[in-house]
Amino acid sequence: MSQEKKETYFSQLDGVRFLAVALVLVDHWLTERNPFPLGHLGVTMFFVLSGFLITRILIQSKLKDDQFGRSHWFSVKQFIIRRSIRIFPIYFLSIFALYYFDVPPVRETLAWCLTYSTNLYIAINQHWMGTIDHLWSLAVEEQYYLVFPYLILFLPTRNYLKLLWIMIVISIGFRLYFYFHGSPWLIQYVLMPTALDCFGLGGLMAYYFTFKKDEVFEKIANGRLVILSFVVYAICVALTQIQQKETHQIYNFGNLVAERFFAAVFCFFLIAKAVAGYSGFVKWFFENPVFQYLGRISYGIYLYHNFVYNYYHTPQTSIVLRGLHKIQRIIPYFTLNLGFELLYFLILTIMLASLSWYCVEKPINYLKKYFTY
Template sequence: MPQITSPREAGPYSRHVPSLDGLRGMAVLAVMASHLFPGTTRGTWLQPIGATLIFGANGVDLFFVLSGFLITGILFDSISDSGYFRKFYARRTLRIFPLYYGVLFLLFLLTPLIGFHWHRMNWALLFYLQNTNIFGTFYTFQLGHGISLDHFWSLAVEEQFYLVWPLAVFFIRDLRKLLWVCCSVSFVALLLRFLLIFHHVNYNFVNRSTFSRADSLLLGAVLALLLRSRLHDAVLASAKKIFFAIVAVIVALNLSRFLIERHSEWLFAFDSSYLAIRYTLVALGSAALIAWCLRPSSRTRIFFEGRTLRFFGKYSYGLYVLHYAAAGFFIATFRSWILHFTSSKLIGVVVAGFLTFLVAIVLAYASYNLYEKQFLRMKRYFDYDRSGAVKTPSPAAH
């Protein structure tokens, strides 16, 4: 059975790991590609590329697993700190709230000028409840003029996780018991998805509810705990094989769908089952990829330590928060001009996507250096007491 390791053994994963910055950069680029180039290849010979872009949405799953991994490491390693709760929540607040609420406040100020449409459901955004139906949201946050905050649902999932998980780690403490809780709740989340899908519950709830997506966060937590156990070396050694095995399973499941008769009752059963299990498979693959990136001197680790991916990883939170709204506004405002100039819908969408991508980079860079940094500097007042204090890069949502 896994045993708790000494702080020295656990320490390396409580500090800044450059390869995880690169992994986060890849995740945000994947999400942006799926959002900025919608329907780019529909009905064209480029359709396979379009299908690939759709999988970019899995970047959100990678963000969840990264968050579960990093946050659990922070919590477990600082469990004896006298300011455990105060420091954790203060540091999370300083990292996440300024940009999140800053965007909401800016949009509210611009409402008289631009004419955004605010509805009852928008109140959910103030309390990170946009992934629930408590305000009758139905998961649609279209403000008009191309501005959409639909992607904020993933931020709600993470914030709700942050409210509960520190309490669980603090009161359970034992590594083996925490592993049991993570695996048990992950299984319940998988089972819940099966039940919801086969009972034809709104798929947005299945996709965006914290209850049905908990396994993505908790499988990241499992990895963090295993790397603080005697299974550390075995986990790192097997990460590459596990990653490719899971990729092979996902590819095989997608290909096997074409073998089922189109209108067969088996097709519904297959699609429903795949939708339920897909999140777990992607989360397991993401956890394996993270472990692979932690292997010393591995080519994968070196690749993700590259400056380009690390750049996008550094600004991933701002890119995620800002890119969708920027894309909608830019495309809604200049779409007709771009289509007229390019004389092609395909080229027009691609041009608009790349221009929006550049605008999002500028906005995220400016936001981080001119605005967010002022709050991040205050994190020094909430440093952890233990040696080798946590310096993990903050997870971005997705």
């Protein structure tokens, strides 16, 4: 591995990606049997991680532009091309495959899918989209990419901290506004502006890592702060659930306003420590070769998992469930065995994501070397 690659690649972050996607899978496949907001935490983890990685890439690009005396539009072009190479191929292949096989509601919402605006469709129509529910978070990230790179590349570096804190405040402000105006919960859950505190905290991490590594970053990359922030987040979740039981209302101030922020703060410290490097058991977990591999293919795992199985929308006639039932008929012990069913769905998802990685994503990713910053 080259020296430049060593300086830009943080191995434990693949372990973080695995953790994030694992939380989402457990939440989506267990559904009501899981009382904890694991999926929400997993998506928040992805958002904070994206905020860190994208902001760091853009800051480094801006510094290189200044060093070489080139236009920042060069880095805009490189960013768009590299992101497109990484994200678009399997996303659009999936959409076209779902369209071809007439998987609802893709044909009815094709324009929303192709323009990465399924989150807007969900917010406007106040309902989810079946097997493509999860695409809302990919839409949020793409909408974030439409604006944020220009801010980092064209604003003076002295304004970065102000920008990132404004993003955090605006995001919380949006959630407060929607909450006190009684807006449906889906609006504040799926819109890009309401997730800006996650991206902003990730951006703060990138700023401190780049410009204040000794003074600030090494202080926030602290295991004690990871534990403390998790305790605060867990208390927030517990208080939210207590309020739900007392008021008999599913949604309240806790899970509509506060929970995402405290989850993002926990992810901020968790990821900062992973960038610096964990030791002990956490190091083993995040650097385990199996988990590292699953982290590398986590985009495919996330994209495909709902197509493999969705508790609410997968018909009993699907090839996945027919295969499961055939195994259960052959080995009755596995009938109504939740652990086996989850393992079965996981193996199929990993197989599909691995096929996608080696046949599509990895070969296409080689093109990125022609578009370096």
